[in-house]
Amino acid sequence: MELADRLETKFRLDANQKKALNKLGLFSVHDLLFHFPARYSDVSKVKLITELTPGETATVFGKISKLKTRKGFRSKIPMAEGEIEDSSGKIKIIWFNQAYLAKMIHSGENVKLTGHVTKGKYGLYLANPEFERTPDISIDAHNTLFSAKNEKESGKGFSYPIYHETRGITSKWFYHAIEKILREKTLDNIEDYIPEDILKKYKLPTLKTSLIWIHKPKNMRDAESARKRFAFEEVFCIQLERQHDKFEYRKNKSFQIKADEKDKEEFVKRFPFTPTNSQKKSVQTILEDMGKSFPMSRLLEGDVGSGKTAVAATASYMVVKQRPNGQGFGNLQTAYMAPTEILAIQHFESFIQYFKHLPMNIGLITGSGCRKFPSKVNPSGWTDISRAQLLKWTANGEIPILIGTHALIQKSIKFKNLALVVIDEQHRFGTAQRRKLVRKDNIGPHLLSMTATPIPRTLALTIYGDLDLSLLDEMPAGRKQIITEIITPNKRNETYEKIREELKNGRQLYVICPRIEEPDPTKEMAVQAKSAIAEAKRLKKEVFREYEIEVLHSK
Known part of the structure; x- marks a missing residue:
């Protein structure tokens, strides 16, 4: 049996089984081997x-x-x-x-x-x-399976694998199919794609051993070792891909930004708050990056209210005040991409406050329309303009700062001298989108990605390995701390009372549920989780009877 063999050529499958395997994305022997157990059931305590x-x-x-x-x-x-x-x-x-x-x-x-x-x-x-x-x-196996002798030999008692299933295919089928694959020595010539020295360094089993242990562990230690190896492999491959992307992007040239300390300080003085030390440090690091001959790739991480937009505005100011290479006129350009239209409008209004004292045009482009600041009629406010006019001004460089949603990377939008791209929430913007912004002359814009997601540093360096990391770990003076807590079931009523006090003071509550409706009981693989509709009914009936409760969802 070969890894590339189609399952229907090696196993007797009826129409329902074929459909079920296709639904799970399993077509070959290789696919089946890498369909790992979701968990293991220890039957050593069975009576x-x-x-x-x-x-x-x-x-x-x-x-x-x-x-x-x-x-x-x-x-x-x-x-x-x-x-x-x-x-x-x-x-x-x-x-x-x-x-x-x-x-x-x-x-x-x-x-x-x-x-x-x-x-x-x-x-x-x-x-x-x-x-x-x-x-x-x-069922007559109790006397041997659950005996003390078996428990001693296997470490934690006999364990059998439980797989992700769908109608037509059960764990029982997977159990016997894997048995057949292993019995025919399919793994004898399998190639391990992690170098041997790395396996030794981190004490990881080989690919062949890991596949056997994950499907047929003699004890839970074997299963855990196999899972550790495959988890390592996943992170290892992600890091390789990210480092390759980083190396490839750095092959492009960039606009080198010359930082003027005096100009920067004058701009920052107009903020309605005193910048924190972490904001100052992040701005300095970003300016150093943008002064290099290759494009910056940096992730700015900070909680909501930590001042990420102010850092982005400062970096944007230092970019747009600079002339294009070898020219005595015009400005370099900044594109600021927000994940939603509402956030794009908020950032547009924030940038107006930061730049209103400067002779600087700021544009907004969303699915609903386009705006430009300042208005010729009212220089202190913005005006609606046509999409065609905004695109024309952006293409000839008259709009140094353009804010919008994913519309910013459409083919119809052309920048004359795009030097900086700011992305709000990095997970919505990948390598493919970044490549679209590189000009035909291989000049790539500096990239500043921002996220409020509290990602641990080691995980951030793995997932965003193509980006350098800056952290805003302070709040500007006067900002309230955001509290995140896990409430155990025995403290739920106490929490409801605290919420009730806030509601009495005129505040609001929103509850997020993973499902819209209750799961279909006939579907075995349906996610068993709270639904918005059922939870709203429960809260209205049992907890907050005196308040109006409404449901909002995508349907």
Whole structure:
């Protein structure tokens, strides 16, 4: 069996299985090998059904049967019920208010259930157990699988892999398919793309060993070692790609910006606040970068309110006050790209405040229209202009500062002497977009990316390895600190009371949920998370009855 072999040529697949594998993006033997388990289930603590006692929370392993849905006789609560059987006996299982589980689990499947052992009118049953599908291991295997001997040999007890599934393909299928691939020695000639000296330095297993360990670990230490290797590999490849991008971008020439300390200080004095030390340091570093013969690539990280826009405005000022190379007239240009139209308008208004004392044109281009500052009629304000007029003025250099959304990198927008590009929120602007801004004469603009996302330094250097990093770790005087907290369930009511006090003072609250609607119970892979619609109903009914609660979403 070869890595490039199509799955349908090596495995018997029906139409549903082919469709399921295609949905998961699995087409070849290679794809299947790199479809890693989502987690492992440790069955060393599994009990025999005959050993269960009322009141305990226990885990059992076996085959499920007699699944059906019904409603409580008096309560009318919808429920799913069935039986699970192992080598020692059977026990009833009941899921209250989860009738949909009868459609998700099928009779005859092997599962691991963990639930509360309850004594009912007709005997013991497992109440609302959590379930995991398992490989097709004989239910008579308890005596060997869960023995002390097996636990000692495997480290933490027998573990089986649980894979990301979709309708038509289960972990059981993956388990046996991987078994077949490994049995046919498909990995014997696989090439490891991480150099041997790096593997030794970081004590990482080879690619062949890692693939075996991640699918068939003898113990959890093996599985963790394999995951560590693949995590390292991912970061390693990202860093290589970023360093290559950085090296390639530096092959371009740039406009060298000559920093005039006196001019900079005069501009900064007009700020309505005193710059922090981190702002001063960041401005100085940026000016040093822009004075070099190759384009700057820098990421400016700082929390909301830390003064990133002021740093960008200072850098923009030092750029646009300079003449193009060898000319006694005109200005170099700055493009400022914001992620949304609202933010673009906010930055346009901020730049007007920073530059209103200077004879400097500032343009705004969004999907809704174009503006220019200053207006000929009202020099202290802006005016609406046509898109064609703005593009013309930008192309001939009459607009030194242009602010907008992604419209800035459309082919229709031409700059005469673009020397600096400022990107608000780096994750929305990649290497491909940056290349579009390089001129035909290989002069690339300096790049200043900004983000309020609190990225740890080591992670930032990995993800944005093509950018140098500056950090704004101070707040200007008078700014309130932004508080981020994780609230545990036992402190939720206390938090609601604090929120209620803020609401009484006329303030507002918004709650963000990962889903719009409740997940479809018939879809096994649906993300089980809070929905905006259900949470709004709950808050209105149970918590903030006296306040208006509305729902806003993309649908």
